[in-house]
Amino acid sequence: MRPRLLPATLAAAAVLLAAKLQGVLVLPAGPPPALSLVAPAQASSHAAPAKASAPVPARPVQAPPPEPPPSAEQQAERALLEGLRARRSELDAREQALAARELLAAAAEKRLGQRIEELGAMQQRLQAFDRTLGEREEAGWRQMVKLYEGMRPRDAAAIFDDLETSVLLPILDRMGERKAAPVLGAMKPERARAITAELARYRARPAD
Numbered sequence: 001m002r003p004r005l006l007p008a009t010l011a012a013a014a015v016l017l018a019a020k021l022q023g024v025l026v027l028p029a030g031p032p033p034a035l036s037l038v039a040p041a042q043a044s045s046h047a048a049p050a051k052a053s054a055p056v057p058a059r060p061v062q063a064p065p066p067e068p069p070p071s072a073e074q075q076a077e078r079a080l081l082e083g084l085r086a087r088r089s090e091l092d093a094r095e096q097a098l099a100a101r102e103l104l105a106a107a108a109e110k111r112l113g114q115r116i117e118e119l120g121a122m123q124q125r126l127q128a129f130d131r132t133l134g135e136r137e138e139a140g141w142r143q144m145v146k147l148y149e150g151m152r153p154r155d156a157a158a159i160f161d162d163l164e165t166s167v168l169l170p171i172l173d174r175m176g177e178r179k180a181a182p183v184l185g186a187m188k189p190e191r192a193r194a195i196t197a198e199l200a201r202y203r204a205r206p207a208d
Helices: 003-026 033-052 072-149 153-162 163-176 177-186 189-203
Strands: none
Touching: 033 163, 072 163, 072 177, 153 177, 153 189, 177 189
């Protein structure tokens, strides 16, 4: 029984295969049957892991393109800005130096004002001292003149003949004419003439 079924099965399979081939060749152009869509999908699903596992080549790092050289206008603007900055720095330095000089001048002026005030106060004290000294000196001369005016003319003349000229002149200059005339008349003639001339020059001197 089995040897007879085998040829019959083979023949049926051959007929079925020929029918399939004839159907494939006769089908018009159009979308493929569902079977054909499933197979590529399965194939692609099976092939996807293989592509994912493949190493991705590294892309070379490209250097940035060089910057273009500045134009003449840009260079001129840059030079102008640099010149303005340098000028501003110079002006700032001059302003600082001027402010420092003004501070020094103000301090020097303040010290000078204080010194002038000190000198003014010192001058006032000296003037007051000179007035006091002059008053005391004048008081001393007046007392001396009063002393000689109270003496007899002959006695005063004997002292005046030997008295130094620098001392005698201030005394005679302060004595009244009525008191001085008798004393000069009692003095030695030569001494009287010389002291009279000196007294005239003494009184003609410019006032201090």
